[in-house]
Amino acid sequence: MYHFTALVTCLAIAFYFFTSIKAGKARATFDVKAPAISGNPDFERVFRVQMNTLEWMPIFLPSLWLFAIYISDAIAAALGVVWIIGRILYMIGYSEAAAKRGRGFATQAGAAMLPWLGALGAIAWRLIHA
Amino acid sequence: MYHFTALVTCLAIAFYFFTSIKAGKARATFDVKAPAISGNPDFERVFRVQMNTLEWMPIFLPSLWLFAIYISDAIAAALGVVWIIGRILYMIGYSEAAAKRGRGFATQAGAAMLPWLGALGAIAWRLIHA
Amino acid sequence: MYHFTALVTCLAIAFYFFTSIKAGKARATFDVKAPAISGNPDFERVFRVQMNTLEWMPIFLPSLWLFAIYISDAIAAALGVVWIIGRILYMIGYSEAAAKRGRGFATQAGAAMLPWLGALGAIAWRLIHA
Numbered sequence: 001m002y003h004f005t006a007l008v009t010c011l012a013i014a015f016y017f018f019t020s021i022k023a024g025k026a027r028a029t030f031d032v033k034a035p036a037i038s039g040n041p042d043f044e045r046v047f048r049v050q051m052n053t054l055e056w057m058p059i060f061l062p063s064l065w066l067f068a069i070y071i072s073d074a075i076a077a078a079l080g081v082v083w084i085i086g087r088i089l090y091m092i093g094y095s096e097a098a099a100k101r102g103r104g105f106a107t108q109a110g111a112a113m114l115p116w117l118g119a120l121g122a123i124a125w126r127l128i129h130a
Numbered sequence: 131m132y133h134f135t136a137l138v139t140c141l142a143i144a145f146y147f148f149t150s151i152k153a154g155k156a157r158a159t160f161d162v163k164a165p166a167i168s169g170n171p172d173f174e175r176v177f178r179v180q181m182n183t184l185e186w187m188p189i190f191l192p193s194l195w196l197f198a199i200y201i202s203d204a205i206a207a208a209l210g211v212v213w214i215i216g217r218i219l220y221m222i223g224y225s226e227a228a229a230k231r232g233r234g235f236a237t238q239a240g241a242a243m244l245p246w247l248g249a250l251g252a253i254a255w256r257l258i259h260a
Numbered sequence: 261m262y263h264f265t266a267l268v269t270c271l272a273i274a275f276y277f278f279t280s281i282k283a284g285k286a287r288a289t290f291d292v293k294a295p296a297i298s299g300n301p302d303f304e305r306v307f308r309v310q311m312n313t314l315e316w317m318p319i320f321l322p323s324l325w326l327f328a329i330y331i332s333d334a335i336a337a338a339l340g341v342v343w344i345i346g347r348i349l350y351m352i353g354y355s356e357a358a359a360k361r362g363r364g365f366a367t368q369a370g371a372a373m374l375p376w377l378g379a380l381g382a383i384a385w386r387l388i389h390a
């Protein structure tokens with residue numbers, strides 16, 4: 001079983017859900033009525049935080065689980081925690097200004113690419129030695 | 131094996147695919163040419179139904195499967211059916227008017243959050259008692 | 261174990277990541293500053309390639325894995341390779357003109373729907389004969 005990775009998956013979903021709550025509230029705050037998703041840059045930045053988190057979910061989650069299965073549950077979970085921290089930094093930065101989203105973005109990108117790289121290496125090793 | 135959850139996963143994917151077909155047809159009906167995704171509120175509402183369903187997939191599907199694995203295949207599948215029903219209500223409501231999307235949204239949100247909560251509780255219990 | 265499907269999953273993630281890199285570069289090339297996602301059709305087409313790939317990930321990946329688990333790892337992986345090829349054709353076509361996205365789209369749609377159909381059939385067969 002992969003309890004640590006399962007736990008971090010729940011936490012990552014919770015954070016992503018939080019970004020969608022913020023986008024919903026930003027609709028009210030900046031008066032951007034559904035179905036519009038543009039028209040006010042302050043809303044757009046909060047909305048883009050949610051969307052960018054969504055965009056990374058299919059990179060992060062499958063890579064995380066392949067890494068957990070092929071290499072280590074605990075290390076996968078640790079990388080998952082770093083990913084969530086990077087995502088929080090990205091959210092805080094981007095909500096202030098588009099130019100401040102770089103550091104958090106790089107952190108979460110690295111934390112998503114390491115499990116991808118590790119999983120790819122482990123899968124290739126298994127295929128070659130099978 | 132998790133046959134019921136697997137079946138409901140296929141049905142959820144089919145429904146999501148249906149919302150993307152509707153968005154494609156709405157492009158033609160309301161003459162919103164690719165790559166544009168705005169310009170006509172009637173198109174935008176149909177497009178937002180697809181996008182919002184997409185936005186919930188990474189909340190719903192991993193939560194559903196963690197719940198199935200940690201707790202119950204049959205209960206997970208039942209909650210999955212409620213999620214699809216909520217999504218259908220959301221689609222019907224939102225396609226008519228943005229103000230009519232609330233009930234379906236709340237239904238599907240509850241049906242996605244229950245498996246999340248259940249899975250989180252079961253994972254925490256296992257980690258504490260391991 | 262499902263080594264071939266795991267490998268193709270990594271490759272699909274890599275391709276999807278590549279489309280997001282292209283969208284990021286198109287921001288600079290066509291001077292569309294974050295958080296905007298519209299305003300220049302050349303940027304919008306490249307951005308829509310990324311978004312459409314994202315839109316298909318929750319159709320493709322769960323269907324691929326259910327097919328691998330219920331039917332065959334090797335056939336799943338082969339269909340996954342066709343999906344990626346279809347996606348590459350779609351990217352090349354759409355980047356040139358919206359009208360040129362049809363062939364790649366149809367290829368990847370077929371390669372995503374076959375595993376869905378196969379998985380659905382196998383799941384139903386198991387439920388009926390269980």
